[in-house]
Each structure stands twice: as structure tokens, then as C-alpha cells.
Amino acid sequence: MLHFFTKKQKNAIIYSNQIFSNKHTKNTYKKISYYHLIVRTQILCTKQTLHATFVHISLPIVHYPLPIVHYPLPIIHYPLSIIHCSLSIIHCSLSIIHCSLSIIHYFCPVNTEIISTGDGSCTLRNEYFGETYHSINGAVAESMHIFINLGLRSFSKRDLNILEIGYGTGLNAMLTFIENQSLGNKIFYHGIEKFPICKETFMPFVVHTPDIASKINTDIALQFCDGWNSEIEISPTFHLLKQNIDFENFVPDRQYDLIYFDAFSPDTQPEMWTMENLRRIINSLVPDGIFVTYCCKGILKQTLRDLGMIVKRMPGPKGKRHVIRATKNIAQ
Numbered sequence: 346m347l348h349f350f351t352k353k354q355k356n357a358i359i360y361s362n363q364i365f366s367n368k369h370t371k372n373t374y375k376k377i378s379y380y381h382l383i384v385r386t387q388i389l390c391t392k393q394t395l396h397a398t399f400v401h402i403s404l405p406i407v408h409y410p411l412p413i414v415h416y417p418l419p420i421i422h423y424p425l426s427i428i429h430c431s432l433s434i435i436h437c438s439l440s441i442i443h444c445s446l447s448i449i450h451y452f453c454p455v456n457t458e459i460i461s462t463g464d465g466s467c468t469l470r471n472e473y474f475g476e477t478y479h480s481i482n483g484a485v486a487e488s489m490h491i492f493i494n495l496g497l498r499s500f501s502k503r504d505l506n507i508l509e510i511g512y513g514t515g516l517n518a519m520l521t522f523i524e525n526q527s528l529g530n531k532i533f534y535h536g537i538e539k540f541p542i543c544k545e546t547f548m549p550f551v552v553h554t555p556d557i558a559s560k561i562n563t564d565i566a567l568q569f570c571d572g573w574n575s576e577i578e579i580s581p582t583f584h585l586l587k588q589n590i591d592f593e594n595f596v597p598d599r600q601y602d603l604i605y606f607d608a609f610s611p612d613t614q615p616e617m618w619t620m621e622n623l624r625r626i627i628n629s630l631v632p633d634g635i636f637v638t639y640c641c642k643g644i645l646k647q648t649l650r651d652l653g654m655i656v657k658r659m660p661g662p663k664g665k666r667h668v669i670r671a672t673k674n675i676a677q
């Protein structure tokens with residue numbers, strides 16, 4: 346099975362298997378809690394064999410230790426309990442049953458550690474990808490510079506479709522919502538994200554980012570984290586669709602005026618920056634539409650030109666010399 350995975354994923358799987366096969370101390374539970382895993386559980390009871398119960402452990406494991414008595418076997422009959430019960434069963438099973446686990450799909454480690462950045466705002470660090478979601482020189486300063494100043498501010502008082510690749514914390518979306526109150530556009534904002542962060546990660550991020558916390562109340566902020574895969578009206582002039590999908594499977598079904606391309610770096614996730622992937626979203630840009638990103642690699646500039654974009658290198662935010670602002674050639 347392991348040949349399906351990249352090297353980093355294999356390491357994570359091996360690491361996770363080690364955790365599972367170790368004695369389960371509180372610490373190892375905490376480590377597991379950083380991972381989103383889909384696990385194949387095989388439970389061999391004395392009288393029957395249950396195969397292939399798929400367990401998606403997606404919540405921070407804050408319930409340790411759960412008494413197994415709450416989760417009678419066979420767990421296959423208790424799908425809602427599965428998330429909580431699986432670790433307890435692993436824990437208890439060592440003596441009462443044989444329980445083997447194999448990870449069939451590695452989701453993403455979620456590191457809930459919040460890092461403060463140079464401008465007093467916060468970002469998150471993703472341990473698996475080894476990258477922060479924003480610049481450590483200033484998360485809000487970076488987002489404002491690249492996505493708001495070079496992107497959003499080119500539009501006012503009109504209908505505006507925005508696509509963001511790599512929705513992450515929702516920071517770009519929330520800043521767009523705030524800034525648009527003076528720009529007066531009617532925005533449809535479409536965020537694409539493979540690994541949505543949970544509320545327990547999102548809320549502290551908002552609280553520790555004063556530019557957001559002082560301008561958006563908690564109920565509104567929560568809508569930037571909750572309610573995936575359906576369009577939400579945050580205000581009459583701001584509709585939000587957060588789509589939980591792998592960018593590689595995303596096929597745009599509308600035209601966009603502005604694209605925020607905010608994937609992790611090409612060194613970390615080269616697959617996000619391929620010509621094939623970029624072509625799909627550039628094709629969905631209206632003539633004269635704008636594409637902005639923090640990356641300014643020569644190969645990206647060339648790829649965008651090959652896709653019919655007029656590429657401009659712009660001064661970057663603190664700590665970064667240049668960023669890209671590209672416009673779709675009107676003749677395309």
C-alpha cells in the first residue's frame with residue numbers, strides 16, 4: 346500500500362504507526378491529535394472478525410482517556426462514536442482483543458500552534474509541510490500588500506468573483522470582506538482548501554490577529570471557518586463558498602475576475618504550480634482578470650506568460666523582494 350504515498354507521507358505513516366504500536370501515554374495521544382488520518386481498523390474478536398471499518402480521526406483528541414465501556418463493540422454499528430472511540434479501543438484492545446490498524450489515507454497534520462509574526466498578527470505553522478501559512482515578517486502586512494493592494498483594490502462598485510487557491514485560515518477572505526466595505530463591490534468569494542482547519546485552531550488565530558478581531562465580531566468570524574461546501578451570505582455584498590477539495594480535482598464552473606493564488610511554495614508543493622493546474626484556473630479568468638501571488642520564481646513567470654498572461658513583477662512586502670501580479674491578455 347505504501348507505494349501510493351510520497352516520501353513525506355510514508356514517513357508520516359511510519360511515524361504514526363509507531364505511535365499506534367507504542368504504549369499509549371497521554372503524550373502519544375497528543376501527538377496523534379495533530380494528524381488527520383483515515384484508518385483501516387481490523388478488529389478480531391473472539392467470535393467474529395470485523396473487517397475494514399474506516400475511521401476518520403479528524404478532531405483534536407481532547408477526550409483522553411475515554412472509557413471503552415461507552416463504545417461497545419462492534420464499533421461498525423456506532424459510526425458517530427467512531428471518531429472518539431477508536432483510540433480508546435486501540436488502548437484497551439491490546440489486552441482484550443487483537444486490533445490492527447493500517448493508515449489508508451494520510452490527511453494532513455494540523456499544528457494548532459500559533460506563531461506571532463513581525464507586524465503583531467499571527468500565523469499557523471504546518472509541521473507536515475514545514476511551512477507557515479503567511480510570512481513571519483507580518484501575516485496581515487503580507488496579505489494586505491499582495492492580495493488586497495495589488496488585487497482587490499483594482500476593483501470597486503461592481504460584481505466581483507474572487508477565487509482563492511489555498512483558503513487556509515481565511516485571513517485573505519476576512520481582509521477582503523473588511524476592505525470591501527469601503528470599496529463597495531458585490532463579491533462572490535470562492536475558497537479552495539484541501540485541509541480545512543478546525544474551529545479550535547481558527548478562533549485563537551482570529552483572537553490573536555487584532556486587525557481581524559477588532560473589525561469582525563465572533564459570529565461573523567465563525568462563518569469564515571464553519572459551513573463548508575455551501576454558499577453563505579456573510580452580508581448582502583459578500584457571499585462566501587469554501588470548498589473542501591484538492592486543487593488538482595477542482596474544475597472551475599464560473600468565470601473569475603480575480604485569483605488569489607496562495608498555495609504553499611513550489612519547493613514544498615510543486616504539484617500546485619504546474620502548468621496543467623494553472624491552466625485550468627487561468628482559463629476561468631475573464632479577459633483583463635487579475636492573478637496575484639507571493640511567488641516570483643522565473644519558471645512561474647514563464648508559465649503564466651505561456652498561458653497568455655501579462656506578467657508584472659511588483660515590489661514585495663517586508664522580507665520579500667518581489668511578488669507577481671499578472672493580467673489576462675485581453676486578446677486571448
Ligand SMILES: C[S@@+](CC[C@H](N)C(=O)[O-])C[C@H]1O[C@@H](n2cnc3c(N)ncnc32)[C@H](O)[C@@H]1O
Pocket residue numbers: 477478479510511512513514515516517518537538539540541590591592593607608609614
Ligand atoms: C500558504 S497556505 C494558505 C494561507 C491562506 N490563504 C490564509 O489566508 O490563511 C496554503 C494552503 O493550501 C492548502 N493546500 C495544500 N495542498 C492543497 C491542495 N492540494 N488543494 C487545496 N489546498 C491545498 C493548505 O492546506 C494551506 O491551507
